[in-house]
Amino acid sequence: MDAQAIGGSCLCGSVAYEIMPPFMFFQYCYCSRCRKNSGSAHAANIMMEAAQFKWLRGEENIKVFRMPDVRAFSTSFCTVCGSALPWLTKNEKFYIVPAGGLNDDPDAKPDRNIHWASRAAWYVPEGELPCFEEAST
Ligand SMILES: [Zn+2]
Ligand SMILES: [Zn+2]
Numbered sequence: 001m002d003a004q005a006i007g008g009s010c011l012c013g014s015v016a017y018e019i020m021p022p023f024m025f026f027q028y029c030y031c032s033r034c035r036k037n038s039g040s041a042h043a044a045n046i047m048m049e050a051a052q053f054k055w056l057r058g059e060e061n062i063k064v065f066r067m068p069d070v071r072a073f074s075t076s077f078c079t080v081c082g083s084a085l086p087w088l089t090k091n092e093k094f095y096i097v098p099a100g101g102l103n104d105d106p107d108a109k110p111d112r113n114i115h116w117a118s119r120a121a122w123y124v125p126e127g128e129l130p131c132f133e134e135a136s137t
Contacts, residue, residue, distance in 0.1 A: 007056075008101040010083035015058030017086060019097055019106070023048050026099065026108050030123070031115035033067065037075045037084065041123045044099040044110060050088060053095035066090065 009016040024047045034043035055062075061080050064087055067073040074096075076087035086097040099106065 005054075006106050007103045008086070008097065009103060010058075010061075010078035010081050010085060010101065012078060012081035012083070014061045014080050015078050015083075015085055016056040017097075018054050018056060019046070019048060019086075019095070019102075020052040021048075021106065021108065023052075023106070023108055024094070025112075026106070026110045027112045027114055028110050029114050030119040032118055033073050034115070035120060038098070038100075041120055042113070046097045046099050046106065046108070047094050048097070050093055050095055053086060053097070064088075 005018040005020055007016065007018050026044075026046045028042040028044055030042045034045075035041065037043065058078070061078050062085055063077055063079050065075045065077075067075075072090050074087045074090065076085040077083060078085055084098040084101060086095050086101070088095055099110075
């Protein structure tokens with residue numbers, strides 16, 4: 001691969017990883033599980049083959065949660081700071097990477113919304129809100 005690796009890490013910095021393009025998908029998911037996990041209106045997830053993902057440090061601080069009685073949903077987080085982290089899919093073929101953890105521009109953008117019908121009642125598309133370059137006053 002001649003592509004440039006893209007780095008990511010958790011909030012406290014104890015866990016770090018890198019990913020290699022090209023990606024299988026980059027999407028926003030509005031399902032209730034992703035909303036619970038992200039604490040936000042939607043997840044922003046990138047998926048790639050497992051071989052395109054590498055942990056750089058802190059694997060001892062990762063906890064993976066495999067949701068019982070569902071086909072595939074999992075989450076992963078830093079046990080020090082709680083940040084969402086990438087996880088290996090149950091079939092161990094792919095990694096799902098929460099894009100907010102990336103430190104570099106992945107040179108890819110989300111191209112679809114999934115589970116749109118499950119979006120929160122309070123969801124307002126970001127582009128419909130006033131924008132402030134820093135915190136609003
Ligand atoms: Zn951390
Ligand atoms: Zn979801």
